[in-house]
Amino acid sequence: MSPLLAIEDYHLAIPTFDGPARVLDGIDLALDEGETLGIVGESGCGKTVLARSILGIGPGRARRTGGRILFEGRDVGALSERDWRGVRGVKISMIFQDPMTYLNPLFTIGRQLGDAIAAHARAQGATKPGRAERRARAAELLAQVALREPERVLDSYPHQLSGGMRQRVLIALALSGKPRLLIADEPTTALDVTVQAQVLRLLRDLVETLRLTVVMISHDVGAIAALTERVAVMYAGNVVEEGATARVLARPLHPYTRGLLAALPEIDGEIRRLTGVPGTIPSLIDPPSGCRFHPRCPRATAICTTERPAMRRADPVHTVACHHADLA
Ligand SMILES: Nc1ncnc2c1ncn2[C@@H]1O[C@H](COP(=O)(O)OP(=O)(O)OP(=O)(O)O)[C@@H](O)[C@H]1O
Numbered sequence: 395m396s397p398l399l400a401i402e403d404y405h406l407a408i409p410t411f412d413g414p415a416r417v418l419d420g421i422d423l424a425l426d427e428g429e430t431l432g433i434v435g436e437s438g439c440g441k442t443v444l445a446r447s448i449l450g451i452g453p454g455r456a457r458r459t460g461g462r463i464l465f466e467g468r469d470v471g472a473l474s475e476r477d478w479r480g481v482r483g484v485k486i487s488m489i490f491q492d493p494m495t496y497l498n499p500l501f502t503i504g505r506q507l508g509d510a511i512a513a514h515a516r517a518q519g520a521t522k523p524g525r526a527e528r529r530a531r532a533a534e535l536l537a538q539v540a541l542r543e544p545e546r547v548l549d550s551y552p553h554q555l556s557g558g559m560r561q562r563v564l565i566a567l568a569l570s571g572k573p574r575l576l577i578a579d580e581p582t583t584a585l586d587v588t589v590q591a592q593v594l595r596l597l598r599d600l601v602e603t604l605r606l607t608v609v610m611i612s613h614d615v616g617a618i619a620a621l622t623e624r625v626a627v628m629y630a631g632n633v634v635e636e637g638a639t640a641r642v643l644a645r646p647l648h649p650y651t652r653g654l655l656a657a658l659p660e661i662d663g664e665i666r667r668l669t670g671v672p673g674t675i676p677s678l679i680d681p682p683s684g685c686r687f688h689p690r691c692p693r694a695t696a697i698c699t700t701e702r703p704a705m706r707r708a709d710p711v712h713t714v715a716c717h718h719a720d721l722a
């Protein structure tokens with residue numbers, strides 16, 4: 395059976411003043427129905443650009459320069475704008491860091507959920523549900539994301555809600571079309587610490603009860619550990635390590651992953667953050683030769699400056715792209 399999502403040797407470049415920035419450089423990832431995949435890596439490594447590529451909304455002038463992304467076996471790069479209407483927000487939905495950007499400030503929550511419900515009905519060729527039915531279903535969706543007083547929330551405008559409530563509304567919107575794939579890009583980063591934990595718990599419950607297939611992007615290793623079975627570590631447009639989340643966190647093989655995890659401050663409640671490894675992310679316009687991590691790598695040798703390391707299998711559930719990884 396082919397995977398629900400397959401990213402195959404995907405390359406993406408964004409034109410800049412100084413030439414094309416090669417922001418995704420040969421990404422390979424696959425996701426089966428029901429799986430949960432985390433993506434971690436420093437700011438600027440390409441996580442959001444990758445997530446948006448899956449949805450066909452990569453930055454305006456970005457160009458695919460190689461490879462492809464298959465969803466349900468279809469190349470998303472070949473979908474017409476019309477085909478996309480049945481996929482984006484329907485079969486694949488996304489939640490973002492800043493819900494305010496994606497909620498319309500001029501309409502009540504009830505109106506926005508009702509519109510989404512009507513749009514999904516239309517996409518399925520069903521008759522448009524009436525006002526009362528839309529409202530009832532919107533209230534159900536709000537209950538599903540554990541919002542109390544759904545009736546009051548339905549009549550509220552986004553600015554009348556707290557950040558945590560808005561994020562729950564965005565999750566409800568994302569789930570309204572019963573998506574086959576949910577992409578969550580830093581869904582808790584903008585929230586207060588206690589609210590982060592609550593939203594994370596909600597997401598975990600939803601993943602379990604609805605058996606959601608999820609790609610979760612986060613700086614928060616605790617969130618990745620809580621929510622995902624598998625994790626991919628990105629560095630400067632490459633996936634450098636991938637595997638079962640528990641395994642990768644317990645026994646990271648790539649020097650970059652080790653640096654990331656070592657850079658974690660003391661565990662602070664349940665929240666752990668990546669603060670980064672020494673050095674800065676390299677230029678993507680003129681990236682380092684060989685392994686893109688070599689200028690920052692404590693283990694780099696001559697080969698790292700000339701040869702890009704291939705993904706190698708450390709064990710059945712763990713792969714790493716490093717010339718020097720100890721593959722026991
Ligand atoms: N619209 C754009 N125009 C030019 N460059 C862009 C654009 N969007 C992203 N980039 C570049 O692409 C690279 C990857 O950006 P991306 O937003 O995917 O990083 P990220 O891993 O999501 O970072 P963060 O953790 O900060 O969200 C960065 O070098 C960024 O500067």
Ligand SMILES: [Mg+2]
Pocket residue numbers: 441442443579
């Ligand atoms: Mg991002």
